[in-house]
Amino acid sequence: MTMLLMPDGPLVVFAVGAHPDDIEIGCGGTLLTLAERNTAEIRTLVLTGTAERREEATHAATAFGTAHPPRFAGLPDARLPQHWGEVKEALNTFRADNPTPDLVLVPRADDAHQDHRLLGRMAPTVWRGPLILHYEIPKWDGDTGQPNLYLPLRPDIAERKVALLNECYPSQHDCHWWDDELFFALMRLRGVQAQCRYAEAFTAPKILMSLGE
Structure with missing residues (x-):
């Protein structure tokens, strides 16, 4: 198993999420x-959402450690492919208004949901330098993929994640x-694959x- 190490500094x-x-x-x-x-500056962009859901996402951003309120694009749920240009503009504006990222987290490019899939495919055309990691979202489509990068999670972090999901999204x-x-099941499955208790993939x-200079 190969280890990818992120820099120790800031x-x-x-x-970025579709919903x-x-x-x-x-x-x-x-x-x-x-x-x-304490050195990670996290910024979020959510492309869709009703007023109620935007309020929930704002609460969640704070609860999950984001110092900045989320940016919302206000696009229609389940219709993002019909608004390709507006999605592209929202991503480019978000990029231009913020510092250059070291890491970008977006949905999988082969996700079965059309909104997730568009966002996952478009992100690498917007951010060409940073490390891009595509996260997974469990759902009825049965599109669970075969990830190739895992982040082990301490049990208390996994438990806090689930508690906050319930708190923030009633x-x-x-x-x-x-x-x-x-x-918990998905985190446990990925933990088995990463040889730990829980993980996100x-x-x-x-x-x-880089091999250095």
Whole structure:
């Protein structure tokens, strides 16, 4: 198993989601782990969401360690491919208005949901230098992929992630798929693959290796 080490110093991290709760479901444990460094500046962009859901996402951003309120693009849920140009503009504006990131977290480029998939495919055309990691979102489509990068999570981080999901997104509690068992199960499965208790998993499409000067 090869280890990818992030720099010890300050990090600028962008987390981008198509919908409120995408970021926290897909990489909430990673954000909580990064927030503990005290040197990670996390900024988020959410492309869709009603007023209620935007309020939830704002609460979640703070709870998961983001010092800045999320940026919202105000685009229609489940219709992002029809608004390709507006999605591209939202991503480019977010890039221009913020410091250059070291890490960008976005959905998988082969995600079965059309909104996630568009965002995952478009992100590498917007950010060509930083490390881009594509997070996974469990759902009924059965599109769980084969990740190639894992971040082990301490049990207390995994537990906090699930508790905060429930606290921050009460509007989703009635969804048939929303429960603690699902969230823990995916982290446990990825933990088995990473030889630890819990982990979050990502797809890294391109990694630049340096052998030094």
